Every structure is written in structure tokens, then in C-alpha cells.
Amino acid sequence: MSRITKRFDTLKAQGRSGLVTFVTAGDPDMATFQKILNGLPAAGADVIEVGVPFSDPMADGPAIQLSSQRALKHDIGLKDIFAAVAAFRKTDADTPIVLMGYYNPIYRYGGDAFARDAVAAGADGVIIVDLPPEEAGELLPALRKHGLHMIFLTAPTSSDARLPAILNNASGFVYYVAVAGVTGTKSADETSVKQAMTRLRAHTKLPIAVGFGIKTPAQAKTISALCDAAVVGSAIVDVVADSSLRNGAKPDVIAADVHRFVKDLAAGVR
Amino acid sequence: MAFVQPNTFRAGADENGHFGIFGGRYVAETLMPLILEVEKAYNAAKADPKFKADITSFNAHYAGRPSALYFAERLTQHLGGAKIYFKREELNHTGSHKINNCLGQILLALRMGKKRIIAETGAGQHGVATATVCARFGLQCVVYMGTKDIERQKPNVFRMKLLGAEVHPVEKGTGTLKDAMNEALRDWVANVDTTYYCIGTAAGPHPYPTMVRDFQSVIGDEVREQLHAAEGRLPDTVIACIGGGSNAIGLFHPFLDDASVKIIGVEAAGRGISTGAHAASLTGGEPGVLHGNRTYLLQDANGQIKDAHSISAGLDYPGIGPEHAWLNDVKRVEYVSATDDEAMNAFQVCSKLEGIIPALESAHAVAHVLKIAPKLPKDHLLVVCMSGRGDKDVFAVADALGAKL
Incomplete structure (x- = not known):
């Protein structure tokens, strides 16, 4: 059984929803990122999304755009990210790691090599923002061969007619994008998320994580109660940015600030 | 891998939006x-x-079509080779x-x-x-x-x-x-x-x-008719500049299945391909995925998109339309490039000889005409797309030439 499946089973057994945290690899630098990453499970992250920085993050709002830019100053590539995941795995064998980003860095690396090296490093799944089911056929065989979950996005605009095409190839969990917009801008709305969950559950038995527009522990509490996990990204990345700006290059201090915020989010979800 | 010549170059995209491996819906x-x-x-x-x-x-009634096909007599005489026609898209309403x-x-x-x-x-x-x-x-x-x-x-x-x-x-x-x-x-x-x-x-x-492409193909469709009226035959060569490539595909597409027509697209070589400061995705790029399609992109080893450079803002883009990427790979269209300096020179030559100030974008196509026309026979019919007028560029060109306005 994969780490992702196991983790969602455990959450179910505990009768609670999970917290998925997003941080961009290499933000603000690789050493600080590693400290942030390694401490996330203790702070209360149930699943970790590691952002693969990209020069042109078309689906992201300002917070994640800037975090990508900070990371890319250090020329962070997939090899560096795999090394960081492998280092994390020496400290934690159970918390699932999902790589999240855009298709071009993966395409450039080569689909098969990507899946192979991601799994070897200890990653469990991948979310590729600009690879919808219509285009995913070219990558799915490699992911299946090496055992990396493809986590598909569903959106408020995804019609019922479209959902089977998305969900037939989904594995691990399903990501519901709670707002039509870029990351970190609008706020997720309780009523529409509730309706969306009913719609999605009719098409899938996979756990559903909801993200985009969840910024505070209170919002995380409200939304996570409606689904299997709440995803927080931009708000965490903002803490990385603020703390770096205030403290300079102090990995311990920045990581501690991030972990404190994640603890608050986790308290909301629990 | 052996390349099998398709029956037609004009059938794409397929139902999923692909031209060979290019195109698609990556959103x-x-x-x-x-x-x-x-x-x-x-x-x-x-x-x-x-x-x-x-x-x-x-x-x-609004855009003013058809745009003229104009015999550029003085430029033709000046270069002493191919008979050069301008497809005057710069005469359209809004100037391009x-x-x-x-x-x-x-x-x-x-x-x-x-x-x-x-x-x-x-x-x-x-x-x-x-x-x-x-x-x-x-x-x-x-x-x-x-x-x-x-x-x-x-x-x-x-x-x-x-x-x-x-x-x-x-x-x-x-x-x-x-x-x-x-x-x-x-x-x-x-x-x-x-x-x-x-x-x-x-x-x-x-x-x-x-x-x-369909909306822009009016350019090539008109050229075919107009040149037939003027010369009674097809062009021998058609040339257009390429940023994303819309004026080019509009000129090229109606001629793709006419094997006798040589088709040339001109990318922006900026300060020169070897300097890295250019916008020539086919010459200096590799296949990748950006802005919803797979195409040739300027990118680094990690798949990060590199900055393009061209003196022409309209060509300053690190990618190219996916149909051009495919036409490049199947070798139906020849893709070349012209530098900032070559385009600046063509901008001035065209202005002085023809009384037509081309857009800096179109000046890249003219720059290639300056290179090849002298070597071609006098009965060689060459059509270049004057995709836009250069009024918008006069300040930038004055700057580049060090002229005070």
C-alpha cells in the first residue's frame, strides 16, 4: 500500500481530516527549505506538497510566483529536489510527499527518468498543473511503471460530463481547486465546496483534498470538515517570505516561524 | 526514424489539437x-x-481588405535579382x-x-x-x-x-x-x-x-489570387517574419501543398544566435510546453524558460506557434533568422527606396529578402509579408540610431 493511501486510511481511522502543506523547493534557499521540510510532520503536516519552481507559473498568484523566483535564483532543478526528498526520507518514512508544478521541467527531464528518480528519492505522487487528462496519456505509463501517483485537479468549472475522464486515471487522492482563479487570491466558499464534494463523491472513492483560497487556521478548520484534507500553500509561502525578509539568511529562525504557523493550521484541522 | 511525407501539409491540427508532437491543450x-x-x-x-x-x-468595410499586393520596383532594381512583391498588411485598419x-x-x-x-x-x-x-x-x-x-x-x-x-x-x-x-x-x-x-x-x-491561422489565411488566399492576376502564376518564394508566427502562418498555409513554392520564415536573431540574446526558438530552442502548447522554446537544462531578446517587441517571445514547429520538423518550411542590426538596416532601406516604413517585425522579413534576392533570377517571384507599419517604431529606431527627436 502506498504512503498516500496508508496516510488517508490512518486519518479516517482517527476520524479526522488532514492538513496538506505546500512549500516551494529551494525557497528561500536549499538549506532553509530542507529544515522547513524536515520539520513539517512534527508541526502537523499530514501530507507534504513540494513545489517544483517554474519560470512561468501561470496558475499561481503573487505569493507562489515570488517563491518560485526566490528558488530559481539558486538554479534549483529536479535533481536538487530529489536530493532534498531523499534527505527528508532519512528522517521520516511515513509522511507522503507529492511534487507539484508545471509540465515543462518534467518533460525536459524525461517522463520515465522523472518517475524513476522521484520514486527512488521517496516521493509518492505528482500534481502537474498544466497537464490535464487530455494530455496526460503520454506520462501516465511511466508513472504507473515506477509507482508514482498522478493526482489530478478538479475545478469548479469541471462539468459532471468531464469528471469521469479526469477521475478514471486519478490515483492517491483527488485535488479539488476550490476557487476559479490563481492560488492565494480569492477565499474558498463553504457552500460551494460542500456542493462540489457531493458532486465529486458520486464519481470517486478516492480521498479528496481541497486547496486554493485557504489561508487561516479558521478557514482550514471549516473547509477540512467538508473533505478529507485541506491544502494550504500561499499562506505558508508568505510566512517564508516575511520571515526571510525580517531575519535574513537564518534557516533555523525561518523554519521555526513556518512550523509555528503550520502548528496553528494543524490545530484548526484537528 | 524514416519520415513519411504526408499527403497534405494543410490537414492539421488533429482532433486533439496536435500538429505531430506539437500543439495540444496544456492548461x-x-x-x-x-x-x-x-x-x-x-x-x-x-x-x-x-x-x-x-x-x-x-x-x-472596416479593415479595408483586400490589402494590396504591391510590386516593389525600386527595391527589386536595387537588389538586381528576384521580382519582389509586398503583401501590404500594414495598410489594414490599425496598421497590421x-x-x-x-x-x-x-x-x-x-x-x-x-x-x-x-x-x-x-x-x-x-x-x-x-x-x-x-x-x-x-x-x-x-x-x-x-x-x-x-x-x-x-x-x-x-x-x-x-x-x-x-x-x-x-x-x-x-x-x-x-x-x-x-x-x-x-x-x-x-x-x-x-x-x-x-x-x-x-x-x-x-x-x-x-x-x-484560419483567420489569418486571408493573407495567403489573397496573395494567390492577386499574384495570379498580376503574373498569371504562383509565387516562387514567400517570406514572413515570425514571433508567434501569425502573419507567417496566414501567408504560408494556403501555399503549403504547392510544392513549387519555397516558404521561408524569419525569426529574430537579436544580437546574434551565438550571444544567447535572441528570440529564435526554432534555431536556438528545444521542444517544451508553455502557454498551453508544446512547441520549440528557449529554455535551460532544467526546463526553465529563458528570456528572449529582440529589438522588435512583437518578436520578443521565447516560443513559436506549434504549426511552425511541426512545419520545421517535416521540413516543409525553411526557418532562418535576422539580427537586430540586419532588421534596422532593412527598416531604413525599405523606407528610403519604397517610401514604406515597415514595422521592425516586418523588417526582419525584409532583411532576409535583402540577403537572398540579389542571388535569384529576375523572373523569380518573391512575396514578402509587410505585416505592419513602422510608425510605432520610429522613436525606438531613433534611439537605437542615436538620433535626437
């Missing part, structure tokens, strides 16, 4: 239903004689070929009931054309434009504002066309219900590359 799920809706609406419009009649009528596409797409948006139009622009030609057609139909218009481009294309920025458009400066990245396109996509995803995204070039997710 976020939130946008996917919209892209499918645009495709459905476009297919319905294509089958509706009323839509075609509307476009033909606006092309004739961009109006062809905007009329088509905005008539489609009206059919779809959209009231708000967004667009990206580099040189401002597409932004001006979009703002113009929006003004004509009373639609709200928002144009995204990089801050660097706003600086070097001030006249067009003011024109857009006069036409009632909001111009949103984009500071992110390099402040050029690619960043403007990112920002337009972000706007679209946040305003899916009300908004139609009018992409300015033959790139982006399917059906845009095909749709924009």
Missing part, C-alpha cells in the same frame, strides 16, 4: 472546459454561413495583420455571449487591434502588456487608451510578451464566466493556433 483544469467551449463555438461558427459573411463584410484575427475572434466572442475581452500584446499591434474591435462592438477590453514593451511602444499604449481599453502593465519576469501572456491567462482563470481571451498569435492551447 490547468479550471481553463480546460473554457478551451473546449471555445472550440465547440468555433466549430459551430465555421459551419455557419452568416459567420463567414460577417467576417467578409467587416474585412471589406492583427485586425484579421481580432475581427474573427471577437465576432466569435459575441456569438458566445462574452462581454469582456482580454488580450496580451508585445509591440501593441494586437492590443490596438483588439481595443479597436472592442470599441466597435462596445465590449470591455483589458490588455496585458509588459512594462519593458510599454516603454518602447508608447504610441500604441496611448492608442489603446484612446480606444477605451484598460492597459495593465506587467512587471513580472522580463516585462515582455511572455509575461503578459501569463498574466492574461491568470485573468482568464479568475473570470471564466464573463471573459473571452483573444490570443494574438497562432499559439496557445488548441483551438487557438488553428483558429488564428
